[in-house]
Amino acid sequence: MYLLASHSRLIKRFVFLLIPYTLLRVGFYLYHLDIYKNFSQLEILTGFLYGLRFDLAAILLLNIPVIFLALIPSKNTRLLFLERILFVFLNSVAFVLSLVDYELFLFVGKRFSFDLFKITDDIWDQLPQLILNFWYFPVLGAVFGIIFFLLDKRFFTSKEVTLPLSLRLFSVVVLLTLSFVGIRGGLQHKSINVQSAFLQGKNELGHLVLNSPYHFLRTLKNKSQVKLKYFANDDEAIRTILQRQELFPHPWRANNKNIIIIVLESFSLEYMEKGYTPFLAQLKSNSHFFSHHLANGRRSIEALPSLLCGLPSLLDEPLSKSIFQSNKFSCMPKILKGSGYTNYFFHGGSRGTMGFESYTLSNGFDRYFSRDDYDNSSDYDGTWGIYDAPYLRFAADQISKMPQPFMAGIFTLSSHQPYSVPVSQKGKFPKGSLEIHESIGYADNALKLFFEKIKNEAWFKNTVFFITSDHTSKLETVKFQNMIGRYRVPFLIYSPGESSVGVADKVTQHSDIPRMVLNSVGIAGNELPATSLGYLDSNAGFAINYADGRDYFLVSENEVTTLTKDNAQNKYSYDWNTGALKLIGQSQDPLLKSYLQYFVNGLINNNLSINR
Numbered sequence: 147m148y149l150l151a152s153h154s155r156l157i158k159r160f161v162f163l164l165i166p167y168t169l170l171r172v173g174f175y176l177y178h179l180d181i182y183k184n185f186s187q188l189e190i191l192t193g194f195l196y197g198l199r200f201d202l203a204a205i206l207l208l209n210i211p212v213i214f215l216a217l218i219p220s221k222n223t224r225l226l227f228l229e230r231i232l233f234v235f236l237n238s239v240a241f242v243l244s245l246v247d248y249e250l251f252l253f254v255g256k257r258f259s260f261d262l263f264k265i266t267d268d269i270w271d272q273l274p275q276l277i278l279n280f281w282y283f284p285v286l287g288a289v290f291g292i293i294f295f296l297l298d299k300r301f302f303t304s305k306e307v308t309l310p311l312s313l314r315l316f317s318v319v320v321l322l323t324l325s326f327v328g329i330r331g332g333l334q335h336k337s338i339n340v341q342s343a344f345l346q347g348k349n350e351l352g353h354l355v356l357n358s359p360y361h362f363l364r365t366l367k368n369k370s371q372v373k374l375k376y377f378a379n380d381d382e383a384i385r386t387i388l389q390r391q392e393l394f395p396h397p398w399r400a401n402n403k404n405i406i407i408i409v410l411e412s413f414s415l416e417y418m419e420k421g422y423t424p425f426l427a428q429l430k431s432n433s434h435f436f437s438h439h440l441a442n443g444r445r446s447i448e449a450l451p452s453l454l455c456g457l458p459s460l461l462d463e464p465l466s467k468s469i470f471q472s473n474k475f476s477c478m479p480k481i482l483k484g485s486g487y488t489n490y491f492f493h494g495g496s497r498g499t500m501g502f503e504s505y506t507l508s509n510g511f512d513r514y515f516s517r518d519d520y521d522n523s524s525d526y527d528g529t530w531g532i533y534d535a536p537y538l539r540f541a542a543d544q545i546s547k548m549p550q551p552f553m554a555g556i557f558t559l560s561s562h563q564p565y566s567v568p569v570s571q572k573g574k575f576p577k578g579s580l581e582i583h584e585s586i587g588y589a590d591n592a593l594k595l596f597f598e599k600i601k602n603e604a605w606f607k608n609t610v611f612f613i614t615s616d617h618t619s620k621l622e623t624v625k626f627q628n629m630i631g632r633y634r635v636p637f638l639i640y641s642p643g644e645s646s647v648g649v650a651d652k653v654t655q656h657s658d659i660p661r662m663v664l665n666s667v668g669i670a671g672n673e674l675p676a677t678s679l680g681y682l683d684s685n686a687g688f689a690i691n692y693a694d695g696r697d698y699f700l701v702s703e704n705e706v707t708t709l710t711k712d713n714a715q716n717k718y719s720y721d722w723n724t725g726a727l728k729l730i731g732q733s734q735d736p737l738l739k740s741y742l743q744y745f746v747n748g749l750i751n752n753n754l755s756i757n758r
Contacts, residue, residue, distance in 0.1 A: 153321050155302045156216045159233065160205050162302075167201040167357060168194070170244045174354065177248045181350050192346065193354040199331050200343060204360035206328045208236055213325060217318055230298055238291040240359040242283055247358040255752040256472045257353055257361035259368075336498030340364050341471050344508030347483075349474045352508060361472065368469035369462050374746050376739035383747075384756060386740035387676050392685055393756060402551040403667050404609040405482070407659075409449060409557045410589060412582065413615035415439075415634040416626040422578060422586045423636075425594035429613070430638055435649045438722055439637035440630070440689040440701065441617045442656040446562075447500045449616035452656035454478055454509055454555075456678025460692045460745055466505050470749045476673035478660035479510025482553050485669060488512055490548060491555040492541040494520065494532035506555065515544060527559075527566040534560040534592035535568075542599045550605060551667070557616070560592065561585040580620045607643035610666050612659060614638075625725035629693050630701060639666070651722075653701055654681065655689035675754040677745060690741055700738040707733045709742070 171194060175182055182190060206213075215229040247258040331338030340361060344352030377383045387393075410426075417423055418430075442452040443459035451457040451465045455477035461468055479489045490513045491506040493499065497516040506514050517531040525536040532540075538556065545554050560566060565585035567575070575587025593613075600606050615635035621627050626634060637654065639646070639662070661680030664671035671680070679685055688702040698709040706718040706727065717733035720726070748754035 153216065153317060156213065156321070159212075159298070159302050160202075160209070162297075163205045163237065164198065164201055166241065167205070168198075170241065170357065171197055171201075171354065173245075174248060174251075178251065182354065185348070185351065189346065189348075189351060190354070193351045196343070196345070196355045197357065199338065200355060200357055200360045202328050203331055203338065204240075204357050204363065206325050207363045208240055208359055209233065210325075212236065213321070217321070219314065230295070233298060234291050234294040238287050238294055241290050242287040243362065244358040245286060246283055251353065255474055257356050258358045259362055259365040259469055334498055335496045336501070339467070339471075339501070339504070341466060341501055341504040341508060344472070345504060347480075347507055347510060347512075349508075352472065356472070365469045368467075370469065371461065371746060371750060373750055374739075374743040376736075376743050380743060380747050380751075383740040383743040384676070386736050387744060388756070390737055391676070391679060393672075393676055393679070401668055402486070404551050404605055405487075405553040405663055405667065406545070406609055406611050407453065407553070407555045407663070408593070408611065408613045409453065409555070410593070410613070410615045410636075411446070411558045411561045412617065412619035413561065413586065413589075413636055414618035414621055414626060415636050416618070416621055416623055416631075417583070417586045418636050420578075420623075422576060422583050423590040425590050425597075426613070426636060426638075429597075429640055430636075432642075432647060433613075433638040433640040434646050436637040436639075436654050437649055437651050438653045438687075439614070439635060440633040440653070440655050440691065441615065441635045442633075442689070442691060444617050444632070446557075446616045449656065450502065450505050453614070453659050454506075456657040456660045456674045458655065458657045458677050458690055458692075458745075460690070460698070460742065461749075466501055470752075473749060473752045475509065475754070476675075477509040478663050478671070478674070479506075479553060479555075481510070481664060481669060481671060481673060482667075483510045483512070485667075486551065488549050488552045489554070490515065490544065490552070491557075492537070492544070493557040494534070494537035494559050495530050499531070502557065511555070515541070525568075527568075529564060529566060530559045530562055532559075533566075533568050534558045534589050535571075535595055538592050538596040539599060542596055545600070546603055546605070550608075552605075553663075558589055558592070561589040561619075563619075580622060582620050601642075609642070610663075611640040611642075612637075612663060613640065614656065614659070623725075625723075628725050628727050629697075629699065630706060630720055630727065631725045633689070633691055650681070652681070652685075652687035653689050653703065654679075654687055655691075673755075675745070675748070676756050677741065688737070690738065698738060698742060700741070702737075705730075707735050707738045709738055715739070 175190065212229060212233045215232065218225065243258055250258055327333060331342065340356065343355040346352065413423070418426055441449065443449060445464065447464045447466060448459035452459065455475050457465055457475065459465060483489055489511040491511045492515045493502050494517050497503055497518045503514045503516065520532050520537060520540055522536070525532045527533050541556055548554065561582060565582050567585055567588045571588055575584050575591065577584050614637040618632055618635060621632065625631055657677045658679050658681065661671045661674050661678040665680050677690065679687070686702055688700055690700045693699055700707045701720065704720055706720045707715065708718065709715050715733045717730045719728045719730055
């Protein structure tokens with residue numbers, strides 16, 4: 147009651163704003179009715195309900211200056227007038243931007259963000275004609291401002307309340323706390339973000355959940371990206387790619403096999419070669435093993451865009467947290483889902499960890515299982531989540547309940563720093579020379595127990611397993627302690643119902659795996675970006691990376707092409723057996739630049755399709 151009494155005007159303002167924000171969403175829905183007419187009423191209603199959370203967060207974010215002015219205990223009329231003018235101005239601008247976004251969304255395919263002023267080639271040159279043709283938006287802004295001012299003056303007046311200093315301070319703390327909770331979207335493990343709006347799994351519904359002010363404010367902190375101009379235009383860059391790579395492969399087979407993708411936390415190929423993964427080595431002898439495989443990033447959060455959507459990590463920040471996180475992507479799980487697959491994802495960490503839940507659910511997975519779905523807290527490692535062995539056992543039980551055909555993604559965690567091993571398992575695995583080695587042995591054994599548990603299941607022989615690692619970790623040999631070696635991870639395809647066994651020395655990368663998965667079940671995957679090659683005899687194979695945020699590099703066969711920030715392009719020889727990297731000279735090969743321009747400009751234009 148003290149809170150309501152001392153800050154009643156502020157609270158009434160924010161509750162009132164939920165009404166026009168909802169009306170703006172109704173307007174967005176009706177303006178783009180041709181997009182939403184094919185969605186069910188339940189999906190639309192759910193989108194509106196989810197949207198309230200983002201509306202409240204947007205209102206609180208936008209009005210932070212108003213909140214702090216309102217907390218000043220003063221009866222000064224000038225200060226109160228300033229607070230009212232600031233409230234009216236901020237919210238009028240937000241509403242005008244929301245209306246502008248009705249039309250803008252048709253062109254960029256996502257909600258309004260500040261980068262529009264930086265990435266649109268001629269927006270400043272076109273500003274005069276834009277003002278001339280869309281003069282009514284400033285007029286609407288003025289109308290909104292007048293309405294807000296009159297409503298605020300009439301209904302949201304300040305009441306004089308005399309409270310002891312202690313209660314006044316208490317009310318301030320409560321108000322700030324509630325505002326903080328509202329901005330982060332609740333008390334869950336991680337704050338909501340733009341990606342959280344896409345939990346219904348359909349891009350269009352995610353944009354219905356979002357509102358323009360929230361998207362604008364949350365993407366202000368993201369790094370902007372300028373278009374690349376290595377080639378005269380993007381079509382020329384694409385032609386260069388198509389001259390060198392076959393992007394429309396024939397599927398390996400036509401069937402409805404199940405798919406399980408296992409991502410082992412921090413497994414470097416070095417650990418496998420040095421004997422710390424005996425089960426993985428045993429599985430290799432019964433699998434199709436890729437000896438020249440590279441991850442597309444150095445962090446777990448960078449792995450899923452590559453492994454699920456064919457998107458390497460070529461930006462200064464993770465793609466799933468970048469200004470492009472609300473772009474429309476054609477991802478492998480979505481394509482499988484469209485072909486009748488049921489998709490589940492398993493990670494033993496807390497819900498919200500590294501944004502895995504929102505990313506997987508927004509890109510084609512039906513369910514996400516986390517530590518919160520596991521009912522035995524005694525298996526918690528005290529840091530990240532549930533130990534691998536019991537959680538993989540839990541995942542196996544859930545997978546056996548899945549309707550077929552299915553695709554399951556499993557991401558382990560025990561080999562993540564601080565490399566925790568259950569007390570009962572300590573001393574059972576080699577300590578090695580690095581602190582990670584014992585946890586690698588434990589995780590490898592957990593994988594062995596997982597396969598022992600599922601090998602007699604009816605679905606086992608009708609399943610293809612894709613097993614790799616998210617990235618490397620601590621390394622100790624010269625072979626791996628270099629620009630290329632730091633990205634080398636195991637990758638194998640295991641088909642227990644077939645005799646596909648061998649070692650491939652063609653260069654492959656994480657972003658190739660989505661197309662490989664689709665091809666393995668008879669789907670071409672032509673919707674995937676050109677950075678996902680799959681595995682074709684006609685292609686030489688390559689891997690592209692952004693080496694620790696400094697230089698780009700492209701690995702092909704025994705050569706490496708690098709590109710520095712100042713556009714110096716060099717060529718190196720690379721020995722896969724020793725890790726020796728030797729400068730040959732300058733490179734004129736246009737492939738690296740063509741991929742970078744295609745990828746970066748495709749993200750900016752929200753269009754990574756080759757068939758433009």
